[in-house]
Amino acid sequence: MFKYLKDKLSRHKSDPFKKEGLKICAIYLVIGLFWIYFSDRIVNYLFKDEHAILRINTYKGTAYVLCTALILYFLISDLLRKVEIMKRKLNESYDELSASNEELQSYVEELTASDEELRTQYDQIVEYGEKLRVSEEKYKSLITEMQLGLALYAGNPGDDLYHYKVVDTNYSHEVLTGFKQKDILGKYFYEIHVDMEPENAAKLIHTITTGEPTRYERLQKKTNYYYEVIAYRPMDNQLAIIVNDITKRKQAEGRLNFLSYHDQLTGLFNRRFFEQELVALDKDENYPLMITMIDINGLKLVNDSFGHATGDKYIQMVAKVLIEGTRDQDVVCRQAGDEFIIFSPKTDDAQMQKIIEDMNEAARKMDVNSVPLSLSFGYCAKKSSDEPLPEVMKRAERYMYKKKLLESSSVKGKTVYTIMTTLHEKNPREEQHSRRVSQLCEKMGVAMGLRDDEVKELRTVGLLHDIGKVAIEEGILNKPGKLDEMEWEEIKKHPEIGYRILSTVSDLSELSEYVLSHHERWDGKGYPRGLKGEDIPLQSRIIAIADAYDAMRSERSYRKALSKEYAVSELEKGAGTQFNESCVNVFIEQVVKDDDIYECDLCSI
The missing domain is CATH 1.20.58 (Methane Monooxygenase Hydroxylase; Chain G, domain 1)
Known part of the structure; x- marks a missing residue:
């Protein structure tokens, strides 16, 4: 238990x-x-x-x-x-x-x-x-496709620039530098850039050492690209190089630099270069230093007659004459519109005179719109440093203007008639018209009781009254139909153009006033200035009547010639408004009443 x-x-x-x-x-x-x-x-x-x-x-x-x-x-x-x-x-x-x-x-x-x-x-x-x-x-795609070239170099701690290796590049770097990626990857800097300028290498070393970005510009002879290099350090022991194509910018800078010292129209040196070269040439080793001033005769006349484009061609041809006529050591400059200057080192008067003769000969063989080249020369030599250069230039200029005064008037007179020939070639109908108006004016002068010299003057101005139409476009002058509003405005410019052409010639300067006013009306509604009544010169009033009458009596591209009766009735209608009434009465009663030049065989077209 x-x-x-x-x-x-x-x-x-x-x-x-x-x-x-x-x-x-x-x-x-x-x-x-x-x-x-x-x-x-x-x-x-x-x-x-x-x-x-x-x-x-x-x-x-x-x-x-x-x-x-x-x-x-x-x-x-x-x-x-x-x-x-x-x-x-x-x-x-x-x-x-x-x-x-x-x-x-x-x-x-x-x-x-x-x-x-x-x-x-x-x-x-x-x-x-x-x-x-x-x-x-x-x-990566952006870097690969971007326009800027990019190359990345890397090295070990303690390596210098020349032992940096290429680890990556993009396509633009290949294009700009000419270095193919497959050929340079893994190579050392010194193996690729064998011709690197010491100052540029120093900048890259500074970037590697301090981390501060740097830049420089360089011409790549292999590709003929001018590029800008920007270098920076992305991380320790790395060097990134960005390459930017600046070829166009450099070309633009070159053009700007050229234009800053050259005249754009002619390619000659300009006033800026002239002022710098003036100081550079003023040396003992260049004495005697010849200074030659050149002025184009009648350039304004050419501009007014044919337009500034034709005037520019005229100037360019003059420049060609000067370049071809001078030596390598000579310096040719364009100072202003129609003024040129030549510096000729170690040149005496005889040598310069021969050069000028050759250039004048060459100029006479050249023309623009049938107007031959015309030049005025003046020269003076500086023989020692004691002579002030401005004073030498003034003497050369005074000499040139003296020659110009002697030559210019005749040259301009020839040029005026060359201009009329050109007009008639553009429009053959104008030649017949000018001759008939000239005859009518001469008859009118006789009928009015003018002096012989005044009658002769009327005949001449009748020939030249439409000279200004030389500057109007040929298509307008020869137009088969009626002119439109713009074309009509162009036509209305011919009195002023004619005035500018004739006013350049001293012998024809008074006639230029008559040409300017030949389309004025008695009631003041004409052009170009709207003169009225007695303010219109008598010669212009006479030309107006003769011009109008011939226009009606001559055949036009858009209508047939009108009858004498019709032309007379039109003059009567215009008396007191378009025309001077007393002059119309004389014209009808004494010039065309019994003797009509249109029925004369000598004057038939």
């Missing part, structure tokens, strides 16, 4: 409450056995009376109950105390467990949130990685 109890106790060691229960039972059992076994023996030994033994047994039972109750009370109280302690501990453990559970739950939630955050971050990292990949491809 004890073995059984021992086995039970050992089996329930892990359960303290069962152990305590077994312990109480065992104590109760031991006490009970002990009490039963020994109490009866003691009572039987001490007492022999059965009634006494019965009372004693009753007392003994009561005492046993009380003792066992008391013992059980203490044992059960102890058990309950332990149970209470255990309960309290269990409650505390439960609270701790609950707190731990809450904490664990919090940790689980945090872990869950962290997991979500990590998952989100992972997704973002994947997304950013993809974007970075796309961006790298994009920018």
